[in-house]
Amino acid sequence: MTVPDVTVVVAVYNTMPYLTACLDSLVGQSLAPGRLEAVVVDDGSTDGGEALLDEYAARHPELFRVVHQPNSGGPAGPANRGLAMARGRYVLFLGADDRLGPEALERLVAAADAWGSDVVVPKQVGVNGRLVPQGIFHADAESVGFTDSALAWALSDTKLFRLDLIRRHGLCHNEELKVFSDQSFTLEACLRAGRVSVLAGYDSYFLVLREDRGNVTERASVPDRLRGIAALQQVAADLAQPGEELDAIRARSFGWDVPRLLQDGFLLLDDGLQRRVCVEVGRLVERFGARAVYHRLPVAARLRLELAVAVRPEALRDQIRYEAAHGEPPVVVDGRRHYAGYPALRDARLALPDELFLLREEPLVADAPPLNLAQQLWRGVVPEQLRRGLRRHPAWRRLANSVNRGRG
Known part of the structure; x- marks a missing residue:
């Protein structure tokens, strides 16, 4: 059997009508037939989505493998079951509320192969007001880390992972967690990866905020x-x-x-x-x-x-x-220090340290060095009577020349 390039794992629980667009985005991928498989795990849906999955599997048997199971209480269980069934060289987790751009998987696989990436972060776009931090998507990047990019702000599992990395380290979603199980999974994958890359030049992944705010994170x-x-x-x-x-x-x-x-x-x-x-x-x-x-x-x-x-x-x-x-x-200024003037600042009942409210501290300006005689003359500090007397002194010309040089 030919090994697919990528397995897309979709965990489904009562995501109608968004599920239809999700499945259509998989059917419409530009990746050639046989290079893609979708493992869809229905976690006890009761909204008609379970029947829709069977319909898509019947129409596209070469693409979809559908599994039905009783509700597990969270997304980690079905994600792990789909991951265990994955056969592709890479795996991508797709939310059943979400969808992919038509060329997303073809571009992601090509980038991972070209760069030797263990993880590729696709450009993500929020839909219906979904908040998606954009700091990491300013440009394509062959290699990024936590110290030179906004990778720490992109820890959902909505990425392309090399399956070998996952298998070697036994990575899985923590099924004891009802929410954010994908973040600890993704963080471990990124910390163990030889290379994490960013594909920012194409809108690959559309994250949808449901109108009923029914996304699992919103309900947690x-x-x-x-x-x-x-x-x-x-x-x-x-x-x-x-x-x-x-x-x-x-x-x-x-x-x-x-x-x-x-x-x-x-x-x-x-x-x-x-x-x-x-x-x-x-x-x-x-x-x-x-x-x-x-x-x-x-x-x-x-x-x-x-x-x-x-x-x-x-x-x-x-x-x-x-x-x-x-x-x-308001800003409270105390000497060189500027504080955020919240009511809790210096509230004796709370006894919070001033440093908690510190906005900035102005640098200490060093005292100016004392002026030499030439500088004093130039700045008019020496009284006029004394200056008249000094002009008759043989050293005056040398001093005046020194002052003139100082002007330049």
């Missing part, structure tokens, strides 16, 4: 998200190089993922859950050394983190409401 609880973030940071702690590489991954989670959970949605949680979230955030901060990257984070992010660490949900609520009402705070 705050504690479930925190568990996913903890799993990601554990992979970083185990495999990333200490220093810039590890700090880049820390800064992504503690500058974005965790603070996002301490925004407006936090106000909707009951008191008990708010305290639980604060405790869990505090554990993450302590366990993974988040304070080491506070200097990389916005003041608002590190302030919310520290209020959670202190288990002060009432102060955290006040901070969230202040940000929503006022946006950026």
Whole structure:
């Protein structure tokens, strides 16, 4: 049997009507027949998608292999089952809500073969307001890392992976996680890869935000998200190089993922859950050394983190409401230091360190060296009477010449 170039794994659970466009994008790929297979795992769908999958498999038996299983409770299980069935040289995970550009797989495989890549990041485009960080997509790149690119902001499994890399290291999605299981998988793959590349010149992957906000990440609880973030940071702690590489991954989670959970949605949680979230955030901060990257984070992010660490949900609520009402705070200048003037600054009840609010510190300007006599004359510091007396002195001409040279 001919080995396909790429296996696309699709985990499906109640994604109609978006599933139709997803499957059509696979049928419409420019990759030649036989070079592509799609393994689609239905995780107990009840919205008619299960029947649609069988229809596509019947119409395109050379392309689709469909598996039906009882609902597993999350995307990791069906993703792993599809991965176990993969036969291609490469594998790509495609969300059942999402779709591919017509030339996506042909271009990705060609790039991986040409560059010898273990992972290729395709250009991703958000649909229906889906937020997709674009920092890594400014240009094609044969080789990128966490210290020289925005790779830390592109950790979903929506990438082309060399299957041999996955098999050699036994990589799989953590089925204990209800959300973000793909991020720890992707991070480990990137840290173990010989080369990670970016194909930015073609819109390959369209990430769709469902109108009902039914995407699995949107439905996930705050504690479930925190568990996913903890799993990601554990992979970083185990495999990333200490220093810039590890700090880049820390800064992504503690500058974005965790603070996002301490925004407006936090106000909707009951008191008990708010305290639980604060405790869990505090554990993450302590366990993974988040304070080491506070200097990389916005003041608002590190302030919310520290209020959670202190288990002060009432102060955290006040901070969230202040940000929503006022946006950026005034700047408080104290000597050479400039601080974000949030109400929590120097609040005796909270006793937070000033450094938490520090925006910048002006450099210390060294005292000017004393002026020599020629400079003093030039600047008019020497009294006129003394200057008249000096002009009669034999050294005056030499001094005047020195001053004139100084003018030049």
